[in-house]
Every structure is written in structure tokens, then in C-alpha cells.
Amino acid sequence: MPKKRGFILFGSPHQNGATARLVQAFLKAFPEETEWTMVEAYHQKIAPCLGCGLCEHKEGCVNSDFDQIDHLLRTCDYLVVASPVYNLSFPAPLKAIFDRTQRYFSARFVRGERPPIAKHKKAAMLLTCGADSRDGADIIRKQLKMIFTVLNTELAGEVLWKNTDRDKNMEPLMGVLAETAEKLAIAWDL
Numbered sequence: 001m002p003k004k005r006g007f008i009l010f011g012s013p014h015q016n017g018a019t020a021r022l023v024q025a026f027l028k029a030f031p032e033e034t035e036w037t038m039v040e041a042y043h044q045k046i047a048p049c050l051g052c053g054l055c056e057h058k059e060g061c062v063n064s065d066f067d068q069i070d071h072l073l074r075t076c077d078y079l080v081v082a083s084p085v086y087n088l089s090f091p092a093p094l095k096a097i098f099d100r101t102q103r104y105f106s107a108r109f110v111r112g113e114r115p116p117i118a119k120h121k122k123a124a125m126l127l128t129c130g131a132d133s134r135d136g137a138d139i140i141r142k143q144l145k146m147i148f149t150v151l152n153t154e155l156a157g158e159v160l161w162k163n164t165d166r167d168k169n170m171e172p173l174m175g176v177l178a179e180t181a182e183k184l185a186i187a188w189d190l
């Protein structure tokens with residue numbers, strides 16, 4: 001049987017920061033043998049959506065820099081969004097990537113494609129934030145749930161490592177990380 005494919009959208013500028021540590025622990029806990037591809041938003045430097053409206057008339061985008069992400073979104077079995085909270089939202093490079101999913105919104109609601117992405121998948125949201133607060137996670141969850149409606153993607157679980165400014169100990173999260181990894185993997189077989 002071919003290996004399943006996981007796609008990680010990574011929103012932190014730090015290779016060894018809190019978000020990277022959370023992703024590493026999540027992958028260790030993941031029960032399936034999976035081929036993971038990580039797109040680092042800060043390396044990829046995807047251009048912002050121009051709102052030009054081309055995708056309202058035909059498939060695709062004026063800018064080809066999103067092609068690899070488009071392919072991964074259409075073919076992956078699992079999606080993981082891993083990010084720090086910046087001003088109660090995504091860091092700008094990751095926000096640019098999510099804005100570029102406007103092409104699927106246009107496909108669905110202007111060009112009438114149902115669904116704009118054929119393959120259904122489940123996703124996990126892994127977040128870190130400096131404050132002892134869930135506000136950023138609540139906002140990001142709302143954003144992701146809306147975007148996922150046109151990505152044929154369902155949010156299966158989430159892990160928030162909050163208070164990273166003061167609390168560097170990730171141990172208490174290991175249980176929920178393992179549960180979330182399990183939920184994502186089990187979801188594939190449903």
C-alpha cells in the first residue's frame with residue numbers, strides 16, 4: 001500500500017521555536033507511516049492575493065507561485081496547520097497563503113464547482129502563543145473553518161500551547177497531541 005501523504009503548512013519564522021517543537025512532537029505521536037511535506041511560509045514567500053478576479057472566470061491564478069501548494073492541497077491525505085499566533089491571527093506570510101485560497105472560493109461560489117477540490121481530507125491545527133489566552137486560537141479556528149469549506153477539509157482536532165512567554169514545558173500537552181494525531185489518522189479510514 002502506498003504511503004499516505006501529509007502536508008504541513010508551517011507559519012513560524014523560527015526553525016527551533018515553540019511551534020517547531022510542537023510539530024516535532026506531533027509527528028512523533030503520529031500513528032501512521034506517512035510521507036510529510038512541509039511548506040514554510042517564511043521561506044516560500046507567497047505573494048498576497050491581488051483580488052484581480054481572474055479565478056472568477058477560469059481555473060488557476062495570475063501568479064504561478066502557489067502551484068506547489070495547490071498540488072499539495074489537492075493530493076494530501078492529511079493537512080496540518082502549525083503556526084504561532086501573531087496579533088490574534090496568522091503571521092503575514094501564512095495569511096498570504098490562506099488569502100490565495102480565494103481561487104477555490106471563486107471556483108465554488110462564482111464558477112459553481114462542487115467541490116472545488118475533489119479530495120476530502122481532515123486537518124489538525126497546532127498553535128503556540130505567548131499569552132495565557134485562547135483568544136488567538138479562537139479567531140484562527142474561525143478563519144480556518146471558513147477557509148476549509150472550500151478546501152474540502154474538516155478540522156479534526158487542535159492543540160494550543162499557550163503562555164509560551166513564560167511556560168517552556170510542553171510535557172502537559174503530550175496527551176492531547178497524541179489524541180489529535182490519532183484522530184487525524186483514524187479520520188482517514190472513515
Ligand SMILES: Cc1cc2nc3c(=O)[nH]c(=O)nc-3n(C[C@H](O)[C@H](O)[C@H](O)COP(=O)(O)O)c2cc1C
Pocket residue numbers: 012013014016017018019020084085086087088089128129130131132133136164165
Ligand atoms: C509579531 C508578533 C505578534 C505576536 N502576537 C501575539 C498575540 O497576539 N497573542 C499572543 O498570545 N502571542 C503573540 N505573540 C507571541 C508568539 O505567538 C509566541 O511567542 C509564539 O510561541 C512564538 O512561536 P515560535 O517560537 O514558533 O516563533 C506574538 C509574537 C510576535 C513576534
